[in-house]
Amino acid sequence: MKPLIVANWKMNPPSLKEAERLFAAVKNIKGAQVIICPPFIYLSAIKANGAQDVFWENRGAYTGEISPAMLKNIGVKYVIIGHSERRKHQKETNEIIAEKLKVALKVGLKPILCIDKVSQIPKNIKGLIIAYEPLFAIGTGKACSPQRAKKMRLAINKAAGRALVLYGGSVNSQNAKSYTKEAGFQGLLVGGASLKSKEFIDIIKNVCYR
Numbered sequence: 362m363k364p365l366i367v368a369n370w371k372m373n374p375p376s377l378k379e380a381e382r383l384f385a386a387v388k389n390i391k392g393a394q395v396i397i398c399p400p401f402i403y404l405s406a407i408k409a410n411g412a413q414d415v416f417w418e419n420r421g422a423y424t425g426e427i428s429p430a431m432l433k434n435i436g437v438k439y440v441i442i443g444h445s446e447r448r449k450h451q452k453e454t455n456e457i458i459a460e461k462l463k464v465a466l467k468v469g470l471k472p473i474l475c476i477d478k479v480s481q482i483p484k485n486i487k488g489l490i491i492a493y494e495p496l497f498a499i500g501t502g503k504a505c506s507p508q509r510a511k512k513m514r515l516a517i518n519k520a521a522g523r524a525l526v527l528y529g530g531s532v533n534s535q536n537a538k539s540y541t542k543e544a545g546f547q548g549l550l551v552g553g554a555s556l557k558s559k560e561f562i563d564i565i566k567n568v569c570y571r
């Protein structure tokens with residue numbers, strides 16, 4: 362299977378023009394399955410295939426929220442759920458995250474659940490992609506060692522059966538391959554480095570071809 366490389370742009374870039382430019386530079390790279398998750402506001406314009414979050418109901422009086430049905434209906438296929446930044450800033454709990462996962466799965470989206478502990482994997486929800494993102498490695502430049510990441514990958518495989526497991530946290534073109542080759546992850550969740558097109562392309566090339 363081709364590695365799954367997920368770009369989490371977070372709250373970047375500041376203009377649609379820049380979003381279009383970045384997307385155009387990275388969207389057709391061969392070799393990997395590339396999922397680009399821009400801010401909601403750019404999704405329809407650039408026709409990206411991933412989103413960074415979703416609400417837990419499909420319609421109703423929820424000011425400011427975006428539903429799984431809305432994402433599905435504009436062509437989004439994947440959605441990141443439970444990112445540590447949302448757990449921290451939006452106070453998302455495992456219970457809220459489980460609701461989001463269920464509704465997203467119901468409409469046919471593929472959820473990418475972010476965790477930093479095995480206990481955050483819900484027991485009764487099947488069909489998830491799981492991204493192991495150790496908190497200390499997110500946005501810090503201090504990536505997890507492949508040996509330590511591999512231990513977690515094995516523990517996640519044990520808890521989550523056949524789920525695809527990705528690594529995320531300070532991934533760059535230098536360390537990317539160590540997670541897919543040495544530590545056995547099936548893909549990567551890339552934050553900061555996904556905003557630099559050359560670096561992001563190098564990550565994909567290094568993982569797929571070198």
Ligand code: PGA
Pocket residue numbers: 369494498499500501502529530531532550551552553554
């Ligand atoms: P980072 O972010 O690659 O900038 O560390 C990863 C993430 O938060 O998903």
